[in-house]
Amino acid sequence: MFQTGLLKDRAIAITGGGTGLGRAMALRLADLGAGVLLVGRRQGPLEETAAEIRKRGGRAAWATADVRDFAAVEQAFDLGGTELGSLDSLINNAAGNFLARTENLSPNAFAAVVGIVLQGSFHCTLALGRRWISERRPGHVLNILTTYAASGSPYVVPSASAKAGVLALTRSLSVEWARYRIRVNAIAPGPFPTEGAWSRLVPSAVAEQAWLQQHPMRRFGRQEELADLAAFLLSDHAQYINGECVTIDGGMSACGSGGFSHLLGAPDEFWESLESQRRRSS
Ligand code: COA
Secondary structure, three states, X not given: OOOOOOOOOOEEEEEOOOOHHHHHHHHHHHHOOOEXXXXXXXXXXXXXXXXXXXXXXXXXXXXXXXXXXXXXXXXXXXXXXXXXXXXXXXXXXXXXXXXXXXXXXXXXXHHHHHHHHHHHHHHHHHHHHHXXXXXXXXXXXXXXXXXXXXXXXXXXXXXXXXXXXXXXXXXXXXXXXXXXXXXXXXXXXXXXOOHHHHHHHOOOHHHHHHHHHHOOOOOOOOXXXXXXXXXXXXOHHHOXXXXXXXXXXXXXXXHHHXXXXXXXXXXXXXXXXXXXXXXXXX
16 A cells, blocks of 8 residues: 555644654655655755755655644645645654652653643644634544553653653544544554664663563564554544554553563463463373
8 A cells, every 4th residue: 555656735834843753754645646745843854854855755744833832833834735735644652751759850840741732732723623624625634642640650650641641632622523534543653762762762772671671572573564553544544443542562561461471471381381280180
């Protein structure tokens, strides 16, 4: 299904599109034919990613905006719409996060992360949703969450709270706006190495190894795997998928929820002894 032209004639806004997973999704969606509007705070990465897309023959525009500022978001979408044609999709990817003990957080630290993740996603969704509704055009919103949006997680409480809010936003709006032919879905990625995430969340090589050892597949996600999932969910192949949050983590969150996952490290002798006991008793 991932053929050139899959997203032909589409125009997709991606917040945080200049770096990390946002950049990876932008490159992939552009390769599949979409025009992409990269929105972010820093001009440098936006310009560089747009130039790379154009070099590969794709269509790209960029606009600086802090997603916490609703007026700036509106302006960015005006500009993107002029350069690429009417925007029909939005990926809420911009995020803020860091590791911290919650008792040491300042109220402003909590507000900064919730402002980017929850309010920012709401601002962008509202700005484009209103346009789609008033122009009677269909639209697609894809929210990039995290596996701990549903479970919560220690040491990232502002992010966990904000992402849980975006999950609620996803499910609520998918129902409210279905009548306008607007689909709202989410992706919950597990660990995908990017410079931004790793510098904030994986403080050392030892921490990285410990994380890998807990992973059932013993590897982290590849950026192209996430980008392909985003392309599918935004494509016409997924028209009946609405209000869904798709986890992509190689089984990591399922592993944590199993009552017997601690046996993953058990040696063969453990299982052989269990099996021979059973044979003896039957
Ligand atoms: N631990 C605890 N508090 C922190 C922190 C950390 N690592 N980093 C920032 N803060 C606090 C600041 O001290 C400040 O609070 P204060 O005013 O009470 O001192 C508050 O958070 C806001 O920080 P500031 O740097 O002014 O905010 P910002 O809006 O410029 O940046 C952040 C927002 C903090 C989320 C910043 O890390 C950021 O811009 N991140 C974007 C990229 C990102 O995080 N990607 C995530 C990939 S997983």
